[in-house]
Amino acid sequence: xxxxxxxxxxxxxxxxxxxxxxxxxxxxxxxxxxxxxxxxxxxxxxxxxxxxxxxxxxxxxxxxxxxxxxxxxxxxxxxxxxxxxxxxxxxxxxxxxxxxxxxxxxxxxxxxxxxxxxxxxxxxxxxxxxxxxxxxxxxxxxxxxxxxxxxxxxxxxxxxxxxxxxxxxxxxxxxxxxxxxxxxxxxxxxxxxxxxxxxxxxxxxxxxxxxxxxxxxxxxxxxxxxxxxxxxxxxxxxxxxxxxxxxxxxxxxxxxxxxxxxxxxxxxxxxxxxxxxxxxxxxxxxxxxxxxxxxxxxxxxxxxxxxxxxxxxxxxxxxxxxxxxxxxxxxxxxxxxxxxxxxxx
Amino acid sequence: xxxxxxxxxxxxxxxxxxxxxxxxxxxxxxxxxxxxxxxxxxxxxxxxxxxxxxxxxxxxxxxxxxxxxxxxxxxxxxxxxxxxxxxxxxxxxxxxxxxxxxxxxxxxxxxxxxxxxxxxxxxxxxxxxxxxxxxxxxxxxxxxxxxxxxxxxxxxxxxxxxxxxxxxxxxxxxxxxxxxxxxxxxxxxxxxxxxxxxxxxxxxxxxxxxxxxxxxxxxxxxxxxxxxxxxxxxxxxxxxxxxxxxxxxxxxxxxxxxxxxxxxxxxxxxx
Amino acid sequence: xxxxxxxxxxxxxxxxxxxxxxxxxxxxxxxxxxxxxxxxxxxxxxxxxxxxxxxxxxxxxxxxxxxxxxxxxxxxxxxxxxxxxxxxxxxxxxxxxxxxxxxxxxxxxxxxxxxxxxxxxxxxxxxxxxxxxxxxxxxxxxxxxxxxxxxxxxxxxxxxxxxxxxxxxxxxxxxxxxxxxxxxxxxxxxxxxxxxxxxxxxxxxxxxxxxxxxxxxxxxxxxxxxxxxxxxxxxxxxxxxxxxxxxxxxxxxxxxxxxxxxxxxxxxxxxxxxxxxxxxxxxxxxxxxx
Numbered sequence: 001x002x003x004x005x006x007x008x009x010x011x012x013x014x015x016x017x018x019x020x021x022x023x024x025x026x027x028x029x030x031x032x033x034x035x036x037x038x039x040x041x042x043x044x045x046x047x048x049x050x051x052x053x054x055x056x057x058x059x060x061x062x063x064x065x066x067x068x069x070x071x072x073x074x075x076x077x078x079x080x081x082x083x084x085x086x087x088x089x090x091x092x093x094x095x096x097x098x099x100x101x102x103x104x105x106x107x108x109x110x111x112x113x114x115x116x117x118x119x120x121x122x123x124x125x126x127x128x129x130x131x132x133x134x135x136x137x138x139x140x141x142x143x144x145x146x147x148x149x150x151x152x153x154x155x156x157x158x159x160x161x162x163x164x165x166x167x168x169x170x171x172x173x174x175x176x177x178x179x180x181x182x183x184x185x186x187x188x189x190x191x192x193x194x195x196x197x198x199x200x201x202x203x204x205x206x207x208x209x210x211x212x213x214x215x216x217x218x219x220x221x222x223x224x225x226x227x228x229x230x231x232x233x234x235x236x237x238x239x240x241x242x243x244x245x246x247x248x249x250x251x252x253x254x255x256x257x258x259x260x261x262x263x264x265x266x267x268x269x270x271x272x273x274x275x276x277x278x279x280x281x282x283x284x285x286x287x288x289x290x291x292x293x294x295x296x297x298x299x300x301x302x303x304x305x306x307x308x309x310x311x312x313x314x315x316x317x318x319x320x321x322x323x324x325x326x327x328x329x330x331x332x333x334x335x336x337x338x339x340x341x342x343x344x345x
Numbered sequence: 346x347x348x349x350x351x352x353x354x355x356x357x358x359x360x361x362x363x364x365x366x367x368x369x370x371x372x373x374x375x376x377x378x379x380x381x382x383x384x385x386x387x388x389x390x391x392x393x394x395x396x397x398x399x400x401x402x403x404x405x406x407x408x409x410x411x412x413x414x415x416x417x418x419x420x421x422x423x424x425x426x427x428x429x430x431x432x433x434x435x436x437x438x439x440x441x442x443x444x445x446x447x448x449x450x451x452x453x454x455x456x457x458x459x460x461x462x463x464x465x466x467x468x469x470x471x472x473x474x475x476x477x478x479x480x481x482x483x484x485x486x487x488x489x490x491x492x493x494x495x496x497x498x499x500x501x502x503x504x505x506x507x508x509x510x511x512x513x514x515x516x517x518x519x520x521x522x523x524x525x526x527x528x529x530x531x532x533x534x535x536x537x538x539x540x541x542x543x544x545x546x547x548x549x550x551x552x553x554x555x556x557x558x559x560x561x562x563x564x565x566x567x568x569x570x571x572x573x574x575x576x577x578x579x580x581x582x583x584x585x586x587x588x589x590x591x592x593x594x595x596x597x598x599x600x601x602x603x604x605x606x607x608x609x610x611x612x613x614x615x616x
Numbered sequence: 617x618x619x620x621x622x623x624x625x626x627x628x629x630x631x632x633x634x635x636x637x638x639x640x641x642x643x644x645x646x647x648x649x650x651x652x653x654x655x656x657x658x659x660x661x662x663x664x665x666x667x668x669x670x671x672x673x674x675x676x677x678x679x680x681x682x683x684x685x686x687x688x689x690x691x692x693x694x695x696x697x698x699x700x701x702x703x704x705x706x707x708x709x710x711x712x713x714x715x716x717x718x719x720x721x722x723x724x725x726x727x728x729x730x731x732x733x734x735x736x737x738x739x740x741x742x743x744x745x746x747x748x749x750x751x752x753x754x755x756x757x758x759x760x761x762x763x764x765x766x767x768x769x770x771x772x773x774x775x776x777x778x779x780x781x782x783x784x785x786x787x788x789x790x791x792x793x794x795x796x797x798x799x800x801x802x803x804x805x806x807x808x809x810x811x812x813x814x815x816x817x818x819x820x821x822x823x824x825x826x827x828x829x830x831x832x833x834x835x836x837x838x839x840x841x842x843x844x845x846x847x848x849x850x851x852x853x854x855x856x857x858x859x860x861x862x863x864x865x866x867x868x869x870x871x872x873x874x875x876x877x878x879x880x881x882x883x884x885x886x887x888x889x890x891x892x893x894x895x896x897x898x899x900x901x902x903x904x905x906x
Contacts, residue, residue, distance in 0.1 A: 052709075054709050054712065114888070114891060114892060115891065117891065118891060120708060121645065121651045121708065121850055122846065122850070122891065124651060124712065125651075125842045125843075125845075125846055125887065126846075126887060126888065126891050128839060128842065129839070129842070129843065129883075129884035129887040129888060130884070130888070132839055132880075132881070132884050133881050133884045133885065133888070136877070136878060136880060136881040136884075137881075139877065140875065140877035140878060255835065256720075259716060259720065262713070262716070266713060295728065297724045297725075297727045297728035298724070298728060300720055300723075300724035301720070301721050301724045301725055301728070303717075303720060304716075304717040304718065304719070304720030304721035304724065305717065305721060306717070307713055307714070307716060307717030307720070308699065308714050308717035308718060308721075310713075311703070311706075311710050311713055311714045311717075312702070312703075312714075315710065
């Protein structure tokens with residue numbers, strides 16, 4: 001359990017935070033959206049951090065999750081080719097959440113099967129392309145998505161158990177705790193995954209792909225599975241986003257949101273469990289701190305500069321950097337615990 | 346005796362060309378169960394290329410490799426491992442950012458059977474415990490128990506080779522391909538390694554190795570296959586190879602001083 | 617039929633600038649192994665330099681174009697010296713993230729300086745189009761095509777006929793060997809990035825007057841450049857030139873016969889199709905193995 005002590009401490013702090021802030025709605029709103037993007041960043045970390053595949057189209061899964069969930073709960077009436085007409089009556093948002101997870105998992109499978117045939121630069125570009133195609137569909141399939149006019153009036157989540165009645169999550173505080181619960185579940189899921197046989201296979205592929213193959217790890221299968229789980233999690237975050245904001249437009253697919261997630265993961269520490277959470281909180285709340293002193297364009301310039309500076313001074317991110325500082329402090333005199341036995345030849 | 350039994354591995358007129366460059370012209374030899382065979386030849390003779398073909402990392406331009414009677418044609422590296430043919434790598438033989446113990450745990454991938462659902466529900470505890478026991482056994486076998494918690498990438502070069510062997514053994518192979526396993530080891534480490542190779546063979550694993558350390562090759566091999574310019578130029582027991590005029594011409598004939606100089610130069614580059 | 621001919625003519629005009637964009641990007645990737653995420657920002661910068669040179673400096677249209685190209689050259693050299701040179705030998709992900717950061721800084725900086733309102737660049741060409749039988753083309757677009765072709769020719773000449781080009785080709789083959797043979801690889805890298813950047817700026821300066829100039833114009837241009845480069849095979853210059861025209865054709869036909877809303881989607885559909893059927897690009901040469 002000591003392993004998870006920092007995470008549990010953070011969880012306790014986050015649970016107490018709204019009371020410390022005195023229910024300030026502006027800050028609470030910033031925390032909720034930060035939390036949602038952080039969940040997406042955690043899911044991106046599964047790919048980028050643990051398998052080493054830089055997916056720059058991750059926002060597609062987030063956006064698809066948002067649209068699937070919104071459309072499920074709003075209902076729609078579209079005519080496809082050959083006069084085929086699909087009419088869907090509104091279902092509860094919770095069902096939308098489930099369908100969003102399933103649909104994005106399927107998309108993750110598709111993208112994984114297609115794009116893991118290529119690596120490196122090709123993979124990066126194909127993931128960006130996927131996100132752009134999805135954005136253009138959302139923009140142009142007006143009959144389904146309302147295009148640039150946005151989907152409005154998306155109902156909020158309502159949770160209920162049979163026989164116990166149900167509660168509709170209308171207040172910011174309720175939504176805050178919903179995001180915290182989903183985020184904690186995602187964290188626990190990832191924590192369990194990366195310590196399992198599947199997690200070891202991902203690490204092996206990242207550290208030395210040839211060697212991983214020759215101990216029998218199936219690269220395509222492992223990476224595709226990682227993409228499926230990662231996409232489903234991003235889809236869940238998208239669903240939370242849709243039912244919290246209650247309005248979505250094709251701008252949810254903007255490349256800049258992927259960049260924000262990448263900055264959260266890389267800045268916090270890719271390939272660590274806490275990295276995207278810490279990075280998510282810092283870079284999600286940075287605009288709140290910068291807003292009084294600079295215009296949005298300047299804020300974005302700061303983001304860009306931060307991304308550059310991180311690569312130069314802290315390429316492994318904040319969490320690994322702090323961990324190293326902490327371990328150094330625990331070893332008095334700064335000497336390493338054990339001397340290297342012999343120099344390399 | 347071994348000639349009568351069916352070969353465990355047959356390299357059947359394999360050729361490899363990269364564009365106009367012929368890496369292997371026509372390679373044809375068998376390895377029989379329980380043998381220790383060495384594949385030797387000057388640098389650039391095509392030895393590592395041959396390993397890459399046998400393990401599915403390269404597709405041959407002609408011919409095929411059979412393992413226990415199964416053609417390896419079109420199989421992926423991870424599928425070939427499942428048939429019981431495992432290998433080590435010349436340069437990068439470890440997962441550098443993990444501990445030695447976790448390296449072996451990654452290597453035990455094929456042995457773990459946990460389904461994802463079980464993992465998520467925390468139902469695979471006993472399986473994981475068995476894997477950890479097996480990892481400890483393997484580290485004990487190759488003599489790395491004392492290094493279990495160190496980062497594999499920080500080990501000495503020779504010890505990284507041993508991690509590579511432990512990883513290959515973790516797949517429970519019927520046959521092991523060792524790519525220059527003792528390069529970077531000193532004389533006493535090499536002796537320890539020779540004993541390890543013999544102990545592996547005693548447990549029924551057939552061994553094919555590529556190596557430049559001639560005294561080690563002569564000591565450990567039952568049979569030697571000599572390659573030059575992508576062609577087989579001699580094959581036989583160490584004593585016969587030592588006195589084979591073609592081999593002396595092609596390989597040993599470079600003169601021991603020149604050979605040692607070349608060896609030293611190569612090690613400097615490797616380091 | 618006339619409609620189709622008109623689409624072909626439009627393809628030619630658009631394809632020239634797309635080829636410029638693609639060649640710049642593929643040159644940088646092939647020689648430096650860097651995925652240049654500032655390419656779109658450089659395209660935008662080229663257009664804005666053109667705009668400033670014509671309006672604020674009053675340089676005149678034909679003097680403004682070389683100014684924009686020079687601006688791209690200079691900015692590219694600075695980007696390489698400040699950001700890429702210290703990271704030589706770093707893995708591709710690192711340089712990619714740094715370039716994404718630099719792209720954001722440039723794009724947001726442009727937005728900050730010029731605001732979000734689109735600007736148009738005045739041109740000296742007559743408004744009346746040139747009639748070529750049943751089809752017509754504006755003089756401006758004709759000039760854009762001519763200039764793009766001339767710049768493509770200049771790039772080929774530079775790569776195949778000059779000492780710098782020889783050094784670039786040697787570095788492309790194998791930078792270690794090139795370095796051993798006395799090629800100043802550091803200089804080649806800087807020159808490559810500067811030239812690639814100037815081609816992006818040129819494309820922006822040429823298309824800026826055709827459409828309008830706005831800070832986010834580079835985003836889509838960059839994604840299109842990726843599509844072109846994938847189509848031609850990463851690092852293949854002729855492939856990128858042909859890829860530029862293929863993308864333009866696909867966009868013209870897609871917009872003309874399917875839906876104009878999906879014009880921009882064509883490139884990505886092409887990428888996805890190429891990756892399914894021929895992952896190394898349509899014109900990829902056999903890679904060196906060993």
